[in-house]
Amino acid sequence: MGSGNAIRGSRVGAGPMGEAERGEAAPRVWVTFYCANRHESRPSFATDVAVPDQWDCPRCGFPAGKDPQNPPAPPRNEPYKTHLAYVKERRSDADGEAILEEALSKLRNERAAIQAAMARARN
Structure with a gap:
């Protein structure tokens, strides 16, 4: 015996839908x-x-x-570029060496300052 649900198998909006309900x-x-x-x-x-x-x-x-004899050309896909490739487009090897040397000298100066402070703290 069924559960007594009168609208079983239906859903909201179910039923015939023709031009009269949708419009022309x-x-x-x-x-x-x-x-x-x-x-x-x-x-x-x-x-x-x-x-x-x-x-x-x-x-x-x-x-x-629209022209079957002359369809538009497919788009040209650029290959994927890494971050390093973009950087190399903007910087020369000499620029890279100068930036690297500047960063290394900054690290060396910071390390020397830390070691000097540690030496003072020990004494």
Whole structure:
């Protein structure tokens, strides 16, 4: 015997939903776009909006255009650069040596000051 739940198997919003409940659909126009991989996609647009010149291909993600003979070129991906590669673009080897020498001399001076303070504290 069932649990007595009268709405079992239903959910909020369940039921037939037709044009009368949703409203009239806007008039549509289908536009064909072609990507560099020769994929063809046909998204639909409302007739009262401006159709874009390019559209992202849903299969490969490349940009797609309206001309099948001349699709847009795929974007050029730059290789991943490390932080060191960016630093080397901004600094020459001589700059790096000078910065390193400055940092080492600062560390040496700090270490000498610490050792001198420890020597004074012992005496």
